[in-house]
Amino acid sequence: MSNNRVSRRQFLNYTLTGVGGFMAAGILMPMVRFAIDPALQTKAEGDFVQTSQKVADITEEPVKVDFSYEQVDAWYTSEVTDTAWVYKSGDSIVALSPVCKHLGCTVNWNSDTEHPNQFFCACHGGRYEKTGKNVPGTPPLGPLDAYEVSEKDGFLLLGKKIANNLA
Numbered sequence: 001m002s003n004n005r006v007s008r009r010q011f012l013n014y015t016l017t018g019v020g021g022f023m024a025a026g027i028l029m030p031m032v033r034f035a036i037d038p039a040l041q042t043k044a045e046g047d048f049v050q051t052s053q054k055v056a057d058i059t060e061e062p063v064k065v066d067f068s069y070e071q072v073d074a075w076y077t078s079e080v081t082d083t084a085w086v087y088k089s090g091d092s093i094v095a096l097s098p099v100c101k102h103l104g105c106t107v108n109w110n111s112d113t114e115h116p117n118q119f120f121c122a123c124h125g126g127r128y129e130k131t132g133k134n135v136p137g138t139p140p141l142g143p144l145d146a147y148e149v150s151e152k153d154g155f156l157l158l159g160k161k162i163a164n165n166l167a
């Protein structure tokens with residue numbers, strides 16, 4: 001008689017281990033997939049957002065352009081509205097973030113009568129030149145961020161925030 005015969009006890013062990021492992025994998029795989037799902041999603045960062053601003057209407061005078069996009073935070077998706085100050089500089093379009101680099105208030109264009117043609121933050125008197133460069137001696141320590149810009153069918157598209165290379 002061969003010594004390779006499987007005893008009834010061994011057969012039961014192999015069978016139960018196999019079936020148990022198969023069932024455990026069937027239960028665990030969806031849980032693991034659910035846990036890491038956001039990491040598997042393709043990111044929309046770097047995508048451009050359509051605005052209602054016609055490129056032909058942009059002048060050298062900064063105008064406020066509102067735009068909305070979907071923001072995905074783990075499993076939660078929300079609609080976010082943002083703003084940019086947009087103007088033409090030569091042949092290029094400049095889009096600056098309105099978020100003050102001091103403590104995050106919102107800057108406005110040309111709203112300080114004592115310092116015309118600058119961005120002004122009313123919270124603590126922060127000022128920026130038209131390029132977004134912070135005026136020395138005022139609270140902000142860095143320039144306003146810029147947005148990537150593009151154009152589609154005559155309308156302005158705004159991309160992700162980038163370092164301001166004008167300031």
Ligand code: FES
Nearest residue numbers: 100102103121126
């Ligand atoms: S937050 Fe803008 S100057 Fe302080």
